[in-house]
Amino acid sequence: MWLGSLADYNDGELHGAWLDATADVDTLNDAAQYILRNSHQPGGAENRYLLGLAGVSGLS
Structure with a gap:
């Protein structure tokens, strides 16, 4: 799985x-x-996680 910073993602990184x-x-x-x-x-503490799953069966 990929785990990242949502604040960075929202800022384009x-x-x-x-x-x-x-x-x-x-x-x-x-x-x-x-x-x-x-x-x-x-x-x-206000920063949040961004989770990405790849190749995980059972998710729709």
């Missing part, structure tokens, strides 16, 4: 990373916090 969707919750949360801390847009 893709800032995020591909992550292993089978990773445990703590690992995914740590990665999300790292992505948001390194965002190009200020916002801190």
Whole structure:
């Protein structure tokens, strides 16, 4: 899955990373916090996640 900063996306930048969707919750949360801390847009806790899933069966 791809996880990125929604604020960056809304500003025309893709800032995020591909992550292993089978990773445990703590690992995914740590990665999300790292992505948001390194965002190009200020916002801190107001910053939100943008999630993209590719090749995941069962989603419509």
